[in-house]
Amino acid sequence: MTELFPAILDAPAWNSQTDEVLRCQAVIQETHDVKTFVFTAPEPRRFLFRPGQFMTLVLPIGGEEVNRCYTVSSSPSRPYALSITVKRVPGGLVSNWLHDTLRENMDVRVLGPMGDFTCDRSEARRFLFLSAGSGVTPMMSMSRYLLDTQSGADIAFVHSARGPADLIFRRELEAMELGNAGFRTSFICERDAPFEKWPGYRGRLGTENLAQITPDFLEREVYVCGPAPYMAAARALLERSGFDMRRYHEESFDFGALLEQEPEIADTTQALADTAYTVTFTKSRREIACPSGTPVLSAARAAGMRLPASCAKGMCGTCKCKLVSGEVEMEHQGGIRQREIDQGMILLCCAKPRADLVVER
Template identity: 40%
Template sequence: MNAHTSLPGFDFFATMRQRQWADTSPQAMLCRGLIDETHDVKTFVFSAASGEMFSFHAGQYVVLNLTIDGAAVARSYSVSSPPTRPLDLHITVKRTPGGLVSNWLHDNLRRGDEIMIEGPLGSFNLHGLPTEKPLFLGGGSGITPLMSMLRSLTDRASDLDLRLVYSARSPRDIIFRSELDALAARFRNLSVTCVCSKGDTAWAGPTGRIDAPMLLGLVPDLGERTVYACGPEQYMRAMRGGLGEAGVDPRRYHEESFGGGLGGFAPVESTVSSTVHFARSGSEHRCAPGETLLDAARKVGVYVPTGCQQGICGTCRIAKLSGEVAMHDLGGLTPEEKSAGFVLACCSRAQGAVLLDL
């Protein structure tokens, strides 16, 4: 059989296209394995119970729908595997003190378990934000969407000028350390720099917190690059400040912020009676002071997918057909989505009568 011969009646690529994961609604996923990345970080490997292959853009996230202690819980996690490897899907999770979902995953999820996952979601991805000289800035577990991007680019043997500067608490907290070293050694167009807040006797890399002078020292052509940044909010504030001080054009800056340290906001209490009407289900809820649209939906049994519940990820985006809300989001909606009437259920409170497309 020569290279141009195929089996009669079998088109591999057509079959692959037919089996691709394309629906963002919750689907059953099987845990196929666990990988210890660091002392407090694990990667969970999933495949679709239906046998479908995964189709997404590098940098996007998925939402895990779990039941913990009898309560429904949802959390967003960036995909760390690349779309160039469509047979499985990886999420990489850091155990956080007091973290309900991260601790449950570390302590309970095992090979063979089935959970519901929805996605892919998110506009932070290389497909929609292309560039010839990307600079990836990651802090802590913020490396996960950037790793999906790097893996995708190196899988394709991209000739782009790639640069990663990754900040970790200490050398033992560097996620994907051996793989990053291997990629940098293999691809001459990729430069990887890890910066640790605190080093140790064996650490020869840079230490300290990144500021504008350090960034310029590590990336002399900073002004020519398009930045993709992800990490905890404290790290992101430092990056925005450092890049602004270094004179980076804001139009060349894209970010995905993880929760933690963001603080909350005071509930806005309406001075008028507020009611939420759900157009498709026919349900109605009279809101108590401070209740969000998400609270209202849950109390009448209307399902709204959620992720961060801080107004960041955009998972709970819903269409408002009429009425006014007070929304305190942290970037979960684009200006175009806001103009089209979308609101975030987790951080919006009705101001009078509101009609939702649910």
């Protein structure tokens, strides 16, 4: 046993360009429909990331590789393991696969970490973390980090759920409050659980209960994460209250919503006449025109194609595919490894043609 500790303490940092496999070490049942999956590297590695960032999992489902992004719920202050916390979504392809299939000692491929939703570089000393549902995960990573590093931050942690049985990390959050004077946890539940009458705040997040929970919320740095309707409501609440929105930060778990924000190509008639290239999709048996300054994914969407994609920003790797021939200009944000680029892979969401293209998709 004594030989183990120096090997771990001297472990090199995890490098997503060369280290792409993680091994599941534990599966923790958090609630009736939420599990935490704890990973380590096959060989000792230290995970360096910013609290609140996400990883992209590359999973073999139904004979295909499926990419999905999940926020890291663990803290970089505990660098020898990494965890994600996943809610089972009815009909959800990946969440159901993870809950039903992923077990201890199984390996998964990953990419990352990535993302800018993090508090580690903030100069603020008072924080308000607002979350609902699975949006609790980046808030847990940030809270664990701020407490582990003895930052001295004052944290008001407000989490909303349907009922007491849906409160993710409930016991840990209550313990964090007991052990840290500057950390306060408040839960808001819409209803009672079958065997527990909820004694705390009821309903949904609103101006009245937020002012009761955190009277000085207008003076704090605010981070919000959860379903899109929740974040929209929180944002509107703060704006109505006169909050300085320069101190507002939000993250959405719905990467599909990000895709919907990607602008469609409007009138490209003149551009097509002068600078368009042909993009041929071998598996879809489609051929489209794409202007030189337009991402292939945007042109494909404008042509009515529905290709696999999530973030539409070059981060998650969902739209990764093989470029059979042609040349592209590509500025990504970490969603593809350099060796994959060297092997001819591209991200359709940020690849702009410089010639006619043939794509294996």
